[in-house]
Amino acid sequence: MFNLDPALTALHGAPSPDERSAIGVLGGLGPYAGLDLVRSVFDETEASHDQEHLPVTLVSYPGRIPDRATWLADETAPSPLPAMLEVLRRLDDAGCSVVGIPCNTAHAPALYDRLQDGLDADGREITLVHIVDAIVARVGEVAPKATTIGVLATTSSIENRLHEIGLEAAGFHAVVPDATHQAAVQNAIYGPRGLKAFSAPPLPEARDALLSASRALIEDGAQAVILGCTELPLAVPEADHGGVPFVNSTRALARALIRATHPAKLRRGHGR
Amino acid sequence: MFNLDPALTALHGAPSPDERSAIGVLGGLGPYAGLDLVRSVFDETEASHDQEHLPVTLVSYPGRIPDRATWLADETAPSPLPAMLEVLRRLDDAGCSVVGIPCNTAHAPALYDRLQDGLDADGREITLVHIVDAIVARVGEVAPKATTIGVLATTSSIENRLHEIGLEAAGFHAVVPDATHQAAVQNAIYGPRGLKAFSAPPLPEARDALLSASRALIEDGAQAVILGCTELPLAVPEADHGGVPFVNSTRALARALIRATHPAKLRRGHGR
Numbered sequence: 001m002f003n004l005d006p007a008l009t010a011l012h013g014a015p016s017p018d019e020r021s022a023i024g025v026l027g028g029l030g031p032y033a034g035l036d037l038v039r040s041v042f043d044e045t046e047a048s049h050d051q052e053h054l055p056v057t058l059v060s061y062p063g064r065i066p067d068r069a070t071w072l073a074d075e076t077a078p079s080p081l082p083a084m085l086e087v088l089r090r091l092d093d094a095g096c097s098v099v100g101i102p103c104n105t106a107h108a109p110a111l112y113d114r115l116q117d118g119l120d121a122d123g124r125e126i127t128l129v130h131i132v133d134a135i136v137a138r139v140g141e142v143a144p145k146a147t148t149i150g151v152l153a154t155t156s157s158i159e160n161r162l163h164e165i166g167l168e169a170a171g172f173h174a175v176v177p178d179a180t181h182q183a184a185v186q187n188a189i190y191g192p193r194g195l196k197a198f199s200a201p202p203l204p205e206a207r208d209a210l211l212s213a214s215r216a217l218i219e220d221g222a223q224a225v226i227l228g229c230t231e232l233p234l235a236v237p238e239a240d241h242g243g244v245p246f247v248n249s250t251r252a253l254a255r256a257l258i259r260a261t262h263p264a265k266l267r268r269g270h271g272r
Numbered sequence: 273m274f275n276l277d278p279a280l281t282a283l284h285g286a287p288s289p290d291e292r293s294a295i296g297v298l299g300g301l302g303p304y305a306g307l308d309l310v311r312s313v314f315d316e317t318e319a320s321h322d323q324e325h326l327p328v329t330l331v332s333y334p335g336r337i338p339d340r341a342t343w344l345a346d347e348t349a350p351s352p353l354p355a356m357l358e359v360l361r362r363l364d365d366a367g368c369s370v371v372g373i374p375c376n377t378a379h380a381p382a383l384y385d386r387l388q389d390g391l392d393a394d395g396r397e398i399t400l401v402h403i404v405d406a407i408v409a410r411v412g413e414v415a416p417k418a419t420t421i422g423v424l425a426t427t428s429s430i431e432n433r434l435h436e437i438g439l440e441a442a443g444f445h446a447v448v449p450d451a452t453h454q455a456a457v458q459n460a461i462y463g464p465r466g467l468k469a470f471s472a473p474p475l476p477e478a479r480d481a482l483l484s485a486s487r488a489l490i491e492d493g494a495q496a497v498i499l500g501c502t503e504l505p506l507a508v509p510e511a512d513h514g515g516v517p518f519v520n521s522t523r524a525l526a527r528a529l530i531r532a533t534h535p536a537k538l539r540r541g542h543g544r
Contacts (some may be wrong), residue, residue, distance in 0.1 A: 022333070030322035031314050035307060036328070040302050040474075048469050050302035050334045058310070059332040059366070061294070062322045090366060094331070200311075251522050 021261040024096030024126070026087050027060035029068065032199045032239045033230035033250065034060045036161070037102040040254030054262055057094050058062040059087045063187035068105045069156035069190075081111065084116045092119075098260045100129050100228040100253045104153055107131050108160045128257045131249055132166035135226055138252035140246045148173045149247075150217030152210060153228035155186045163228045175220045181213040188235070195231040202235040214241050221264035273286045296368030296398070298359050299332035301340065301375035301392045304471045305502035305522065306332045309374040312526030316539045319531055326534055328513040329366050331359045340377045341428035341462075353383065357390045364391075364398040370532045372401050372525045374502040376425055379403050380432045403521055403527045404438035410524035411444070414517045415496035418446045421492030421519075424485055425501050427458045453485040460507070467503040474507040486513050 001077045023041060029035025038058050047053045057064045065087075084106070091099050106112060107130060108270035116128060139149060151163045164174040177185060187205040188194050195206050210232060214225050218241060226247045227233050233248045240246055283476060295313060299306025308332050319325045337359075338350035356378070363371050378384060388400060407417045421444045423435045436446040449457060460466050460478040467478050481503060484498050490513065498519045499505050505520045512518055520522060 001371075028322065028325070028327075031325040031328075032311075035311055035314070037309055038310075038332070039304075042307070043472055050300065050468060051338070053300070053303040053332070053334040056330075057332070058328075060310070060325070060329070061327040064326045066323070094362060094366070111489060123514040162490060196322060200315055213376075 013156050018126060020053035022057060022101040023098045023145035023257045023261055024088075024091030024094070025056065025058040026084060026091065026099055026101045027058045028062035028065055028087075029101070029106060030196060030199070030231065030232060031060050031062050032142065033102045035098055035231065036233065036250050037254055040147070040248075040251045042255060044251065044254050044258055045262075045265050046267050047265070049186040050267075054258065054265060057096055059063060059090055061087060068103060068108075068111060069154055072105070072108050072110055072156050072160070075110075080106070081118070084111075084115055088115065088119060088126065088128075089122065089124065092124050096126060098127045098129055098257055100257045101131065102250055102253060104162065104228050104249055105130055106157050108156065110160075110161055125164055127260065129253065129260055131253050132163055133248050134252040135163065135228065135247055136166050136170045136172075137227070137256060138247050139167075141171075141190055142247055146172075146223035146245075148175060148215065148221045148223050150175050150212055150220070150222030150225040151228050152177070152185055152217070152232060154189055155182055157228060158182060165225055172212060173221075175217055177213045177216060181216050182211055185213050189229060191230050195234055199234045207235040210236050211241065214246075218244050219243070277303070288324050293328060294327035294366070294368045294369040295529045295533055296360075297328065297330040298356060298368070298373045299362065300334035300337055300359075300374070301378060302468060302471070302503065303334050304506060306313050307374055307506065309524050309526055310500065312520075312523045313529060316523065317537050318539050324537075326530065327539060328487030329363060329368055333359060333449045337431050338385060338428055340375060340380075340533065341426055342528055344377070344380050344382055344428050344432070347382075349461055353386055353390070356383075356387055359450070360387065360391060360398065360400075361394065361396065364396050368398060370399045370401055370529055371530045373403065374519055374525060376403055376500050376502060380434055382432075399532065401525065401532055403525050404435055406524040406528035407435065407519055407521050408438050408442045408444075409479050409509075409528060411439075411442075411496055411498070414519055417510075418444070418495035420447060420491030420493045420495050420514045420537070422447050422486065422492070422497040423500050424457055424489070424497060425506060427454055428455060429500060430433065435498055444506055447489055447494050449485045449488060452504040453488050456481040457485050459500060461503050467506055471503065471506045472491065482487060482508050483513065486518075490514070490516050499533055508537055 025037050064083040065080045068080050071077045167174040188209040193203050224234050224245045276371050297309050336355040337352045343349045439446040460481040465475050496517045500521050502522050
């Protein structure tokens, strides 16, 4: 026999198939949201023992990535772009073929398009999976008959119409919170007692504010409610609000990453 | 002004202090145990917003790393060594200064010492933090008066006396399960309904077997019980067993990694 150890062959020869299709996670936006995406990839994978799980690399360097919403509102503030691009290059160097960014706000065109431009300028072929595409695909899975979709997200995402544009392009009608509820949602994320400060565990008041805003969206006709900020499922982990499905953007992104790399391993009929 | 953007300076100049002290996690052994170590690093860090969290890179390539216990019992079985060394090299290349391996079994000298030898042969300076050293340090924190310590671990670790040797070197008396309880602990990890197959969530019978073995150790005089396999806290997340502290090996390793890189950020008086 020429090779007793298949792992050795894989390491010293060409990259193994496993390696070429690794999933990258640009984490730290925030740290727990990055972790939640990795966990969702594991949870959404058909696997009965360790070795059947998918290859994932997480780079979580929160100290180097200034807040996205602050910079989107004022481009003279410290930019998250260089550090995010550097992490993407590392994930590419580490053999990842696709990357998920578990931060809805970072998908605003003023930021996301420049990340893609930066990768293109470098000649990098790593594929970014857009979280809004993943969410729209997931709406079709969890609420196949829904036509009106509610959106809970940061004020930055709402002002940029990030989810609305994607939903409308796919033929949905989008509803967003009124100014009072939106301020409460934003406070539940960024406030001194919000999810960015207290995520493990979150404080009950953050959860209450999110459920109250969700209820108002349902009263406005929403037949599904998007949790369109990766911090939100940390406080609202359940699958639905009184029978109206939540669409968890982290889980949607996890499923899109698996579908893009190992479609046969995508768990069926599970989760939100 | 020469540089409007501090992040840009950090990226194109020397590595930032943040970067030089990144924590690496050799994950995939199993996947959820790797995730649990990253979460424990976050949980044990003093931080009030995203940017205060520590830099962490997780590489979880379970498909390339054969089972450690199987190889330790029979070195003609597929070896986990080459793939584990390759992940360690990657974590070094990615700027990590220390690495934790969230798998107690992998710290058996026959495996761990060869990982260290491989790094030395490469001239790599990245530091491996030994999980048993971390556990012994943690015993002193959670049970400062204890002299007799119980060990729950894989049969491989028990047969290698992995934890016992470390505990005895530090002046403790170690107690381990009898053959019947040890078989039940092993089954709770590796059995068809054990934690390697069902970790999210674990099945109640795995938890029951672990608590029953723990109770027997306490009856044998244990004043603290080490959860000496990183799968175990997935089924036994609580801090103590009727007042006798559990020492969670994952949390102990997380604290040792923070202490080795950012001691001022180590959370005080928290967790197990």
